[in-house]
Amino acid sequence: MSTPLLEVDNLRVTFPTARGDIDVVRGVSFTLGRERLGIVGESGSGKSMTGRSILKLIRAPGIVSADRLTFDGIDLLAQSEKQMRAIRGARISMVMQDPKFSLNPVMTIGEQIAEALLTHQRLPRREVGERVKAMLESVRIDDPERVAKLYPHEVSGGMGQRVMIAMMLIPEPDLLIADEPTSALDVSVQAQVLDIIDELVKRKGMGLIFISHDLNLVSSYCDRILVMNTGRVVEECEAGELRNATHPYTRGLLAAIPRLDENRDELPVLDRSVWANS
Amino acid sequence: MTALSLKNLDISYGDSHITHGVSLDIAEGESFALVGESGSGKSTILKAIAGLAPEWTGQITAFGKSRSHGIDRHFARLCQMVFQDPYGSLHPRKTIDATLSEPLAIHGIGNQNERVEAVMASVGLDRKFRFRFPHQLSGGQRQRVAIARALMLEPKILLLDEPTSALDVSVQAEILNLLKRLRREQNLTFLMVTHNLPVVSFLCDRLAVMRHGRIVEIADVADLRQGALKEPYSRELMEISATHAA
Numbered sequence: 001m002s003t004p005l006l007e008v009d010n011l012r013v014t015f016p017t018a019r020g021d022i023d024v025v026r027g028v029s030f031t032l033g034r035e036r037l038g039i040v041g042e043s044g045s046g047k048s049m050t051g052r053s054i055l056k057l058i059r060a061p062g063i064v065s066a067d068r069l070t071f072d073g074i075d076l077l078a079q080s081e082k083q084m085r086a087i088r089g090a091r092i093s094m095v096m097q098d099p100k101f102s103l104n105p106v107m108t109i110g111e112q113i114a115e116a117l118l119t120h121q122r123l124p125r126r127e128v129g130e131r132v133k134a135m136l137e138s139v140r141i142d143d144p145e146r147v148a149k150l151y152p153h154e155v156s157g158g159m160g161q162r163v164m165i166a167m168m169l170i171p172e173p174d175l176l177i178a179d180e181p182t183s184a185l186d187v188s189v190q191a192q193v194l195d196i197i198d199e200l201v202k203r204k205g206m207g208l209i210f211i212s213h214d215l216n217l218v219s220s221y222c223d224r225i226l227v228m229n230t231g232r233v234v235e236e237c238e239a240g241e242l243r244n245a246t247h248p249y250t251r252g253l254l255a256a257i258p259r260l261d262e263n264r265d266e267l268p269v270l271d272r273s274v275w276a277n278s
Numbered sequence: 279m280t281a282l283s284l285k286n287l288d289i290s291y292g293d294s295h296i297t298h299g300v301s302l303d304i305a306e307g308e309s310f311a312l313v314g315e316s317g318s319g320k321s322t323i324l325k326a327i328a329g330l331a332p333e334w335t336g337q338i339t340a341f342g343k344s345r346s347h348g349i350d351r352h353f354a355r356l357c358q359m360v361f362q363d364p365y366g367s368l369h370p371r372k373t374i375d376a377t378l379s380e381p382l383a384i385h386g387i388g389n390q391n392e393r394v395e396a397v398m399a400s401v402g403l404d405r406k407f408r409f410r411f412p413h414q415l416s417g418g419q420r421q422r423v424a425i426a427r428a429l430m431l432e433p434k435i436l437l438l439d440e441p442t443s444a445l446d447v448s449v450q451a452e453i454l455n456l457l458k459r460l461r462r463e464q465n466l467t468f469l470m471v472t473h474n475l476p477v478v479s480f481l482c483d484r485l486a487v488m489r490h491g492r493i494v495e496i497a498d499v500a501d502l503r504q505g506a507l508k509e510p511y512s513r514e515l516m517e518i519s520a521t522h523a524a
Binding site for chain 2: 157215253262
């Protein structure tokens, strides 16, 4: 592997408030090649903000700063909003949490997927139709011509999420950021959707950042894991090594998950005071 | 003694029939889980018991008394529900105190001040939260408020609709521990809906697997722990959970 796809060094996200600035991301650094990286943490740990700041999707008054934030040799912090629009979708795209709120309710699914493609390139109409159909097939939608004519409220949550994945992958980006892509879905559908993401990422040799609060899910779908707490990376490890994590926060999170063969009378609870100020 | 009994329960929303001939008997003090994928009708059963889905035929009985189709105050004293999403189930413009006092006012129960304080203490909420609004609390604290509200009338049965699925794992552990302790202390009967089998394993004694509005299997949690569920669909659900926990 030559140069990494994404280099993040000392990333900070700050929100000014009446009581002074609040840092929600405090000096996060990592590099990503064409691999699958998981970011885990609780609500408020800054994991989603990390994902969004890569796409510069942090709205004012939030401020993103970093010593280095480069994607494929491009300095993202120096890009204008117009230049960012050419990168978003085409080079880096993002799958959001809930298809109910992220799809346009007044456009058919086919139109929305075609729009994602046409924003970045000009293509003859027939070819667009074929690309949309092929993309829907690759996210395992059996009857793409019928589904393309439906509106988002006419499909189930699992299918909506597959439509969103199709929309994000049709411009063939180099990096996919998936922010809790399955937490709005059923367990049985979750596995399906993740398998689809996994397969497409592998086949196209993309980089993946998978953001989730579910340690088990992340460890089974990623190569490497960052554990975040209060805006900092507290632990970085290979996915297979998660069981041997050393940081008390990671160990606490792992212990708090009930098991299928549960025999503990009480689940251990995180003692937040221990590292709240660390 | 049987705490809650359902006989041949068919529930419909307008023209669509959601459940078909559901029969269950849950003993007093038992913790029973309904599992299955979305759309299998498990939440609808809880809604029918709570009176939120009034179009049903069959019989719903709690401690020997049948439930009517309308608003049933006696039934409400026996049986209360905790909803999935603590962000959506509390009135945003009512203080915690107002939320917790409301059931007492409706049922004409006095001594409100002491009762609210006692229930807040039992669910582990500090007194300082009493006059705050829901948006000033975290998700876990809100779910404690929702549980406290359900306990205000000192019911014997709690209906739990995915009580922890909107919460982080660490907060989920706190709420599960709380529910387990409350059940032990107040001898409550739980009927819980979830799709998280490890949660069932932690909190429940028996489970029913549902699919397309029918119960396909009723089993002991011991069978779940040993992976000894019989029906192919139950085994499928179990395998999905097992691979995720790998």
